[in-house]
Each structure stands twice: as C-alpha cells, then as structure tokens.
Amino acid sequence: MDKDVRAKGPGKCPRCGMRLEAGISDLLEFPVSLKTLPAPVRAGRKAALQFRVLDPKNSSPVRDFEVVHEKLFHLFLVDEDLQYFEHVHPEARPDGSFHLDTVLPRPGIYRMLCDFYPKGGTPQFVPKTLTTAGYSKPLRKPDLKPDLARKQAESLSVGLSLEPANPIAGQKTLMFFTVDPASGLEPLLGAWGHLLAVSDDRIDMIHEHPAIADGGPVIQFNVIFPREAAYRVWVQFQRAGKVNTVAFTVPVAQLK
Ligand SMILES: [Cu+2]
Structure with a gap:
C-alpha cells in the first residue's frame, strides 16, 4: 500500500493498483536533519547547509514534497538578537535533500524555521538551531522594546x-x-x-x-x-x- 499516493476522487493507485481509500493524513511530525559544511559553521564565511526530511515512521529520507507558495521548502533564518532575518528557499536535490549556500554574518546562535509539506503528510514547521564555531556564550534574550512605528x-x-x-x-x-x-x-x-x-x-x-x-x-x-x-x-x-x-x-x- 502506497500511503503517500493522493487523489482528489475515488480510483486506483497508479503504483500498486489497489483501490484508493478516503482518509485524512495523520498529524505526524517529520524530523529534519541538518548537516553543515564546514561543521560547525564559521561566522562571516561561506557555509553550505543541507536539510534532509525523514519519514517519522521508518526514518527513511522523504523525496516528495508539495509545492507551497511556489516553493518546496521555505527557510526562515534569524539571529540571537532578532535583528538578522532571511526568508530563503534551499534548492531541492534529486535525493530529496535541500541545499543552501549562505554566510552567517556574526558569531552566535541562529534559529531556523523549516516550512515544508511532505506528500502524504501534513504541513510541517520545524525549528532548528545552529551555533557558529567557537561560540560559547550562554543563551540570552535580546532586549526588545515595543516598536510599532511606521x-x-x-x-x-x-x-x-x-x-x-x-x-x-x-x-x-x-x-x-x-x-x-x-x-x-x-x-x-x-x-x-x-x-x-x-x-x-x-x-x-x-x-x-x-x-x-x-x-x-x-x-x-x-x-x-x-x-x-x-x-x-x-x-x-x-x-x-x-x-x-x-x-x-x-x-x-x-x-x-
Ligand atoms: Cu510565507
């Protein structure tokens, strides 16, 4: 049975020929593994980030994704001070992984939000954390003043x-x-x-x-x-x- 096969109406599975059943996808969290080159990433230098989405049922890499807002994978990247912001789209590779070449401007702890929709699953919003090489300061809260000005x-x-x-x-x-x-x-x-x-x-x-x-x-x-x-x-x-x-x-x- 091909759990990831979807159709709008009744019919047969194009892969195995079984009759399709009506259903709703289970709400499952898909883990994301993040590898960097170099590891760890050095602030101010070129770095390659590789994201791999894993099937929560068998830990195998997921290869098929729905297009959401014209892209397969949205990534938001912010720094510790919540001053640096990026909304980028890592490039899909045939093996299902997503790649981004970037430069993290300053040493620190970066937070990422991975936004994607595995075929047969539900929309996923997975946060990840990345610390630049040699950075060991304790986690701190930026001092944010209310700011609603135009x-x-x-x-x-x-x-x-x-x-x-x-x-x-x-x-x-x-x-x-x-x-x-x-x-x-x-x-x-x-x-x-x-x-x-x-x-x-x-x-x-x-x-x-x-x-x-x-x-x-x-x-x-x-x-x-x-x-x-x-x-x-x-x-x-x-x-x-x-x-x-x-x-x-x-x-x-x-x-x-
Ligand atoms: Cu958006």
Missing part, C-alpha cells in the same frame, strides 16, 4: 495597528499592516504578504499569510501569539518588483 523599506512604507491594541497570549490578534504607496503591490510567492513572528526567547516561530488582502493598502494577518513575550514580527510585501522586509516588536501579555 517603517520605510525599499519601495514602500509599512504601518501597523493591532486589535486588541495590547495583544493577549493565546487569543487572536488582528494585525493591520498599511502599505504606502499601495499602487503596484504584487503577490510575493503566491501571497499578498508573508509574516514571521519570533518570541524574544526564540522558542516560538510562527509563519502566517494574510487573512484578508486584495491588493489594496491594508493587509490583515490574524495571529495567535502563544505566550507572554515580546515578539519580533517581520513582514514582507512586494511592490514594483522589489521585496520589502520590515520588522516590528509586539509585546504580548498574559490574560489577567
């Missing part, structure tokens, strides 16, 4: 208002981003925007797409911040062929 990026500026104004952990926060100018706004990787929220202790990493957007100036994301923390929130919008990335800091309180 930001200027390459081809537009971005404002942010929140509802409720003081977000509560575990409850839905509506985030209204207002872009100026809005003319020439374009979808970026199949969405009107991309959002990554990371808690100041770097435990929570949330990747969201707009709940409401139509190419106009207001782009609404609905986010549930899981815990009381300061969250660094990056958003990306494309206008006139340019990708704009800006960051805000949103304090999230406990329900009183």
